[in-house]
Amino acid sequence: DAGVIQSPRHEVTEMGQEVTLRCKPISGHDYLFWYRQTMMRGLELLIYFNNNVPIDDSGMPEDRFSAKMPNASFSTLKIQPSEPRDSAVYFCASSSGTGVNQPQHFGDGTRLSIL
């Protein structure tokens, strides 16, 4: 069974550049989550989708961040322009159900470094 697939695994870029992170959820899962993880703040939910529709984006830090889910098998998280404080590990997760009373399945993340 293929799990959640994220790309790239690592991204190093200079501040001001556009960054696009990609995620393929587990087939059949109807919820998709984007998280950011740092040592200081832990896992923070940025946005989640249900059936490709964004439900809650209250965790998105600011307008520089945007996320889309054009179909059930693909989602992107975009940062434009990027800043050094965006450096973190970004995870995508999917679940069958809300992910509160069901397990969430995570990808292995994208480690983002903004210089």
Next chain:
Amino acid sequence: SQKIEQNSEALNIQEGKTATLTCNYTNYSPAYLQWYRQDPGRGPVFLLLIRENEKEKRKERLKVTFDTTLKQSLFHITASQPADSATYLCALDDGNNRKLIWGLGTSLAVNP
């Protein structure tokens, strides 16, 4: 707002012993509480889910308890092995059953 507290200090134990990790919350009692394992460079992996009306849940060497009076969940690994070394995260629902709130995790090291 809800706060989750997990031991920030790493837990070091000897192989074969029982590891006990703590997850405390400060506000409302969640309807659901989940435990995950995270290895370096990997995403969290789901281990167990416990509901507010359940006192205890077991899966092989793992046991989770949920005490709504103490506002605490305990996570036990019996007969621990070096392969159990990882960071363990607890997460609970936000009170509206819409999303999870996560603790910072506790690092466990099992020494051979």
